[in-house]
Amino acid sequence: MANRLAGATSPYLLQHKDNPVHWQEWGEAAFAEARERDVPVLLSVGYAACHWCHVMAHESFEDADVAAALNRDFVAVKVDREERPDIDAVYMQATTALTGQGGWPMTCFLTPDGEPFFCGTYFAKPQFLALLAGVSEAWTARRPEVLASSGKISEFLGQATAVEPAALDAAALDGGATRLRAGFDSRHGGFGGAPKFPPSMVLEFLLRHHARTGSPSSLAMVERTTTAMARGGLYDQLAGGFARYAVDASWVVPHFEKMLYDNAQLLRVFLHLHRLTGSPLAARVVRETADFLQRDLGTEEGAFASSLDADAAGREGSTYVWTAAELVAVLGPGDGARAAAAFVVTDTGTFERGASTLQLPADPEDADWWASTRARLLTARAERPQPACDDKVVTSWNGLAIAALAEAGTLLGEPRYTAAARACAELVLDRHLVGGRLRRASRDGVVGRAAGVADDYGNLAEGLLALHQATGEPHWLGAAGDLLETALTRFADPAGGFFDVADDAEALVARPKNLADNAEPAGTSALAGALLTYAALTGSTRHRAAADDALAAAGLLAAQEPRFGGWTLAVAEAALAGPLQVAVVGDDDAAHELAAAAWASSSPGLVVATGAPDAPGVPLLADRPLVGGSSAAYVCRGFVCDMPVTTTTELAQALAG
Structure with missing residues (x-):
């Protein structure tokens, strides 16, 4: 036996191809081996830009003692959550149910039939070695208890939660805005405390709510939050683009990875804010973020890569942070001091080792000086170790990018953004659409085996419909209609909404169906939005009815917990105001x-x-x-x-x- 990840297409799996652990990819072969050896499966789920995934890899998966225990007593399976969101969704539900929280890396122990019996997230090496020994002992000496536990967990996962449909009428949408206002951080923007994630879909809902009702508070929440994010360390003040989240409540220190799905959605939010208010800051952020997508995440084939890592040369944020001395070394004493003041780079620092993230409380008045300073700092930064790029092309997230760039090209009069959206759409349809069905991802032009999930169909259709409106080209409308027909046929849940996977997908211990919008739209809300737009463009009452049914399926959750129903509420605003x-x-x-x-x-x-x-x-x-x-x-x-x-x-x- 040996590590079998060298042939994987996922950059995350390839990061582990040289581990002494005998990793293999998810598949029947792994579970067949577990049955033959009569050992449990250790399932480890993460993604390429995940900082703590790297930490656990260095501490444990590169360690000879850990590898010996894993290889002896388990079949070790690695999964890229971005490539297989269906697997991630099922076992994350188990992890959350068992521990009260989730996250990555996710660590699950399964029976040879795939049933989970113990789940957790990050474990330091001593705890992980002890855990491996304890699980192995339980599997050997207390098998009936383990199997009874796994059976109960699997039964819980397989139970379809009956959710009463709830129409999102004007009162429900107004109530959602009121609930958001109660949890709004009026000082720093955003919702809740640290860590603080960019609430892109919630902001889109609030923009639409203001457009429909004129609500001053809805617009104020958007303006305060977008300004704080764009002025803070969350935003790359030199190269554009947003980090995944801030570890503090005031957006100063980010967790430095940059994700395609965040930047595509935020680009659209800032674009719509600029359309509504004429904000110069919003327009600048749109252009810089669009340029970041093309420059730093664009692939040779014409699509967009998934993410940039948080780490470079083994240190988180090392590419991005500065000391005052470093600014002086690049710019000279005068300009260095001026830049330190502009960027709030202090002697004590806002990050580790006395370094500071770059903030920009106000645009410098001297535009020429600012342009020169930014260019010089970018040149110097390029000499530093650079974060790795997860260059797999994910269908869903490229759909989000297509929509954002198509609209940006139209609203800003920038044909190059529209051209980038068109090139991306052509690539995804050409490579990812196989036999009329979407695949989840590709890399270096080679499509992967994983089937597309509901949000792949919904977000790509959304992007194609935006591109059709931006260009007037009819074939994008036709392609979107084909995708939506497949979704209606293969993903629809008779009880309402959409399953995350198709009716002929690989059978897991449960068929996942998530109605909550989190970092990106849920499958149900993604499809609801695309169905609604398609109905408005074609006059199809069947698609409008399907959109309304999907919104009702997610309506109760969105109305009660609007922070986890942002896109559902945004689509509902479009349904109420239009077509x-x-x-x-x-x-x-x-x-x-x-x-x-x-x-x-x-x-x-x-x-x-x-x-x-x-x-x-x-x-x-x-x-x-x-x-x-x-x-x-x-x-x-x-x-x-x-x-x-x-x-x-x-x-x-x-x-x-």
Whole structure:
């Protein structure tokens, strides 16, 4: 026996290919070996950018004593949670149920049939060695107790929790905003205390709630939080892009990994804030984050990598933090002192070893000096050890990036962002769509074996629908419709909402179904949003009904715990406010001005179609001719349409009506 991860496609698994532990990938072969040897399975779940996963790897999985115990008494299985979110979801539910909390690395002991009987997260080497010995002893000497425990846990996991559908009407959405206000940190922005995560979907909901109701408090929560995040250490003040979360309540010290899903969603939030308020800070953050995605996460094939690591050369944050002396060494005494003041780099430091994260409480008044200083510091920073990149391409997160970049290209007048969204969509559809079904991920252009899950279908469809609206190209609408048809056929739960995995997916101890929005939209809310947009663009009542049913399935959770229902609530705002359909016919300067006026609307229910009258494959353009030979805009709310207009002034009045 030997370590069998060398042939894996996951960068996280490849990080462990040289461990003395005899790791293998999840699969029937591992469980067959466990049955043959009559030993438990040690399941270790993590991801490439996870700091504490690296710590446990160095302490335990690279250690000869730990490896000897694991190899002797267990079958060791490594799983990348980003590649197999279904496995992660099932065993994280068990971990949370048994310990009261979850996280990564996740450490689970399973029977050879995959049933969990002990779960935890990070263990230091002494505790882990003791745990291995204790579990081995229990498996050998107290097998009936172990099997009885695993049976009860598996029974719990397999129980379908009946959730009564709850419509998210205006009162429920207003109540969600009120609950969020009660937990809002008015001093620092965000919700709750440390650690503090960027609440991207909650912010999107609050923006939409303000757009529908005019609520000053909803907008104030967004503005306070986005400003604090963008000004603090969470944001990379030199290269753009947000870290995963802050370890403190005031956004000063981040956990330094940068995730594609965070940055794609935050880019969209800042973009919509800029559209609503004209904020120059929001516009700058959008451009810098979009540039970060393309420069630092863009793959050679045209898609986007999953993450940048928190560590470099074995030290967390070492790429990003500075001392005052280091600033002086790069910039000279005068500019170094000026930069230290601008970035709040202190003598005592805000991070470890006297170093500071970079904050920017205010944009420097001298734009030329700031541009030069930033460039010089970036050049110097490039000489430092750089964080590793997890360069696998995840379908779902690339869907989020497509949506954000397509909208940014349109709203900011930046065709290169739209082009990047188009290139990404082409790559994902070409490589990840196999036999009409999505795969979860690829790497170096080679698609993996793991099947796509519900949020892959929902978030990619969302991205394709945004790209269709940005470009007027009909095939993106058709591709989104195909994905949604598969989701309706294969993922729908008759009790409401969507399972995370298809009806023909690999059977686990339970079929996961998560209704909570966490770091990214849940499968049900992702599909609800895409179904709603598709219905508005096509007039399909079947897709609108499916969207409404999905929202109701997640409605009770979202209304009661809005911090874990941000995207559900955001989609519900669009459902309540819309559809507001704008069809712009023509292809001249006047048509482009009309389209820009349409996109300026912050209505949560807005959809936009552009192109020639009766353009094939674009239902909103059917039977909508030019007006007197001139380009025109048609505004409809549901099935009630206004008279066409030919000027931006008339269109703005129609949209405000």
